[in-house]
Amino acid sequence: MSRSPGRKQENHKISRELFVLTYGALVAQLCKDYEKDEDVNACLDRMGYSIGIRLIDDFLARSAVRKCRSYSETADMIAQVAFKMYLGVTPSVSCSSATGNEFSLILDKNPLVDFVEELPAERASLCYCNLLCGVIRGALEMVHLAAEVTFLQDRLKGDAVTEIGITFLRKPEDRKHRRN
Numbered sequence: 334m335s336r337s338p339g340r341k342q343e344n345h346k347i348s349r350e351l352f353v354l355t356y357g358a359l360v361a362q363l364c365k366d367y368e369k370d371e372d373v374n375a376c377l378d379r380m381g382y383s384i385g386i387r388l389i390d391d392f393l394a395r396s397a398v399r400k401c402r403s404y405s406e407t408a409d410m411i412a413q414v415a416f417k418m419y420l421g422v423t424p425s426v427s428c429s430s431a432t433g434n435e436f437s438l439i440l441d442k443n444p445l446v447d448f449v450e451e452l453p454a455e456r457a458s459l460c461y462c463n464l465l466c467g468v469i470r471g472a473l474e475m476v477h478l479a480a481e482v483t484f485l486q487d488r489l490k491g492d493a494v495t496e497i498g499i500t501f502l503r504k505p506e507d508r509k510h511r512r513n
Contacts, residue, residue, distance in 0.1 A: 353444060360459075364459070370459040378463050378464070378467040386471040405428060408428075421444060434501040440495040449489060452489050457490070469499065480501050
């Protein structure tokens with residue numbers, strides 16, 4: 334089929350509500366498929382990682398960001414640009430180590446849990462939004478930044494906020510490449 338000349342190609346976006354409901358159905362199905370919460374958490378992390386390694390290309394192309402010179406710039410970029418671009422929220426960033434390689438992203442509102450009130454008692458160790466940790470870890474790895482990403486606090490578990498911890502695993506000077 335050909336397009337009419339002069340007709341713009343439409344940029345299709347999925348509605349946020351549909352995405353959140355679909356994500357909830359995915360987590361519910363994983364809970365049926367796996368007995369242990371740890372297995373569900375690992376599966377969500379793996380799925381997120383796969384998304385992250387592909388999403389970074391889209392992020393770099395659409396955001397036109399410059400190269401980050403420090404871990405704090407990278408954490409700010411994740412919060413202020415990536416979260417805003419893909420989830421419509423801007424978490425606050427706090428550095429939680431003297432060495433400058435540990436950061437927390439604090440979400441006052443987590444859009445992935447819009448339709449979730451609380452986790453069932455039998456799923457107390459489920460990390461419902463663990464997909465986000467995998468996405469961040471996968472995207473960072475594709476720009477050669479190894480990181481450990483975990484949930485530190487979760488509103489679904491009764492905490493006041495949702496907090497994602499990012500620990501960069503190498504010192505900044507380790508990132509430099511040497512030629513022989």
